[in-house]
Amino acid sequence: MAEIKFEITEQIAILSESPKGWTKELNLISWNGREPKYDIRDWAPNHEKMGKGVTLTEEEFKKLKETLS
Numbered sequence: 001m002a003e004i005k006f007e008i009t010e011q012i013a014i015l016s017e018s019p020k021g022w023t024k025e026l027n028l029i030s031w032n033g034r035e036p037k038y039d040i041r042d043w044a045p046n047h048e049k050m051g052k053g054v055t056l057t058e059e060e061f062k063k064l065k066e067t068l069s
Helices: 058-068
Strands: 006-017 023-031 037-043 050-056
Antiparallel strands (some): 006 023, 023 037
């Protein structure tokens, strides 16, 4: 299986933290060198591991914000 490369280009918010230190975060992430997208997922301390998450384009993120307002 190919290695997935990522770069957190902007840490926007920590939404919650579990007793084990994992945090649910909203970040802008570049996956495999592509244009950064909004991303919500759980992260281990120091971002050494990640859980499953949701990645949104700019348009999807704007629609979500609009829907929640």
